[in-house]
Amino acid sequence: MTRHYSLLSLIKEGFANQKGWQPAWRSPEPKARYDAIVIGGGGHGLATAYYLAKNHGITNVAIIEKGWLGGGNTGRNTTTIRSNYFYPESAALYERSLQLYEGLSKDLNYNVMFSQRGVLTMVHSKGEMEIAARLVNAMQINGIDSDLLDIDACKKIVPLYDFSPKSRFQVLGGVWQGRAGVARHDAVAWGYARAADRLGVDIIQNCEVTEFMIEGGRCRGVMTSKGPIRSDKVSLSVAGNSSQMAAKAGFRLPVISYTLQACVSEPVKPILDTVVLAPATATYVSQSDKGELVIGGGIDRVPSYAQRGNLPALEVVLSGLMEMFPTVGQLKLMRQWGGVVDVTPDSSPIMGESPLPGLYLNCGWGTGGFKSIPVGGEMTAYMMANGKHHDLTRPFDLERFRTGRLIDEAAGSGIAH
Amino acid sequence: MQTFPCAFCGPRPETEFHFAGDLGNLRPEGFLEVSAETWSSYLFAHNNPRGESREIWKHLTCMEVFTMTRDTLSHIVNSSTALLPEGDA
Numbered sequence: 001m002t003r004h005y006s007l008l009s010l011i012k013e014g015f016a017n018q019k020g021w022q023p024a025w026r027s028p029e030p031k032a033r034y035d036a037i038v039i040g041g042g043g044h045g046l047a048t049a050y051y052l053a054k055n056h057g058i059t060n061v062a063i064i065e066k067g068w069l070g071g072g073n074t075g076r077n078t079t080t081i082r083s084n085y086f087y088p089e090s091a092a093l094y095e096r097s098l099q100l101y102e103g104l105s106k107d108l109n110y111n112v113m114f115s116q117r118g119v120l121t122m123v124h125s126k127g128e129m130e131i132a133a134r135l136v137n138a139m140q141i142n143g144i145d146s147d148l149l150d151i152d153a154c155k156k157i158v159p160l161y162d163f164s165p166k167s168r169f170q171v172l173g174g175v176w177q178g179r180a181g182v183a184r185h186d187a188v189a190w191g192y193a194r195a196a197d198r199l200g201v202d203i204i205q206n207c208e209v210t211e212f213m214i215e216g217g218r219c220r221g222v223m224t225s226k227g228p229i230r231s232d233k234v235s236l237s238v239a240g241n242s243s244q245m246a247a248k249a250g251f252r253l254p255v256i257s258y259t260l261q262a263c264v265s266e267p268v269k270p271i272l273d274t275v276v277l278a279p280a281t282a283t284y285v286s287q288s289d290k291g292e293l294v295i296g297g298g299i300d301r302v303p304s305y306a307q308r309g310n311l312p313a314l315e316v317v318l319s320g321l322m323e324m325f326p327t328v329g330q331l332k333l334m335r336q337w338g339g340v341v342d343v344t345p346d347s348s349p350i351m352g353e354s355p356l357p358g359l360y361l362n363c364g365w366g367t368g369g370f371k372s373i374p375v376g377g378e379m380t381a382y383m384m385a386n387g388k389h390h391d392l393t394r395p396f397d398l399e400r401f402r403t404g405r406l407i408d409e410a411a412g413s414g415i416a417h
Numbered sequence: 418m419q420t421f422p423c424a425f426c427g428p429r430p431e432t433e434f435h436f437a438g439d440l441g442n443l444r445p446e447g448f449l450e451v452s453a454e455t456w457s458s459y460l461f462a463h464n465n466p467r468g469e470s471r472e473i474w475k476h477l478t479c480m481e482v483f484t485m486t487r488d489t490l491s492h493i494v495n496s497s498t499a500l501l502p503e504g505d506a
Contacts, residue, residue: 254461303472305467
């Protein structure tokens with residue numbers, strides 16, 4: 001059976017009529033007990049299990065997923081990866097994620113198609129230009145590659161953009177992160193799943209956690225639709241459903257679930273080789289390898305668990321796109337979808353042991369969950385293995401909502417999420 | 418576009434409304450005596466239910482606040498009621 005993906009195995013299987021490929025992962029029945037349980041089989045959960053096995057040697061791990069692998073927000077995002085955040089705590093966290101993405105295809109032996117094509121955030125006024133200069137300075141001090149561009153430099157990067165002085169939101173310059181980019185979202189989920197499975201992790205799909213086993217004030221396992229599964233270490237990576245699981249564990253979270261929509265156009269020839277964001281409309285767009293324009297924007301303003309989205313938010317996003325690239329107005333939309341994102345008051349994640357000892361939180365990533373998959377997994381694995389915070393996660397503890405030491409990235413980096 | 422029923426103006430487009438939090442999340446009394454946990458719960462924690470949700474909404478055009486019971490999964494609105502000052506209710 002062929003396990004490793006390489007040019008050599010491709011040639012070998014070519015001669016063997018492609019009959020020797022091993023399934024990418026098994027579908028085992030759950031055991032009665034594991035050393036660690038990860039709830040949620042999206043990117044964060046799969047990555048957590050992978051790093052538990054790889055970095056900490058804990059291989060007796062179960063991932064419990066109520067639906068199918070990567071079927072939530074991991075399969076519903078716009079695949080943008082960047083680390084240009086304002087506060088040092090955030091910059092360190094997201095930069096670690098970007099660094100892990102840079103080596104991920106090799107690490108997982110799975111091509112996640114990470115393309116570092118850069119993210120350009122437009123600047124629309126003189127006042128914004130001054131703030132942008134401050135942001136870029138802060139990012140550079142944080143060690144993040146970030147540049148302030150004038151309008152001529154922006155024109156070179158996206159010639160198709162409407163730079164005319166008559167445009168509704170005139171562009172004066174931009175903020176550029178060249179190491180940012182996009183990756184194939186499904187490949188990230190499948191790559192982590194395959195790599196975790198090879199290290200012995202059980203991926204259990206179509207299995208819903210119905211309640212927590214709480215004994216002596218600690219989490220000792222979970223009750224599921226496939227029976228009880230015991231473990232003294234349980235982590236939660238369920239994004240928009242975090243409040244539901246927290247309620248089962250007996251506490252509330254500073255989280256509201258909103259729908260975040262995105263859509264893709266019909267495929268066209270290459271017209272855009274970067275990711276462009278216009279803060280005036282909060283619309284951002286990139287072009288996939290298939291040629292589709294991948295279009296995203298802000299969240300729906302109505303708290304919701306419906307994975308579809310309402311029309312007003314889509315209208316804002318698409319009218320924003322028309323301001324940015326009037327030429328794409330004749331393109332048809334191919335698909336539109338929504339994911340349920342867990343938004344915190346300061347737009348920063350919540351990581352750490354929950355009020356229920358033995359249960360670890362990895363939530364609150366809001367609209368930035370995809371870019372943070374590697375670091376979310378790596379850090380949750382660290383916390384589960386060591387029973388304490390990593391230096392990178394300590395500022396993101398739930399405790400900050402009691403002390404008031406918020407990390408307000410919504411205000412800090414001016415990002416609408 | 419979805420319409421929400423303002424308790425004062427009747428059905429209006431969803432874009433005219435602003436979500437203002439859980440119904441029954443009352444400000445703790447006694448400023449100095451209130452613990453950090455209670456303040457944190459009042460300020461930041463949300464019920465965030467999947468299914469029936471009892472919420473406070475503001476109609477931005479008439480500036481009135483009211484309670485709305487709706488389903489966060491199906492988006493069906495079950496009721497909307499004016500928020501009256503204590504004593505008038």
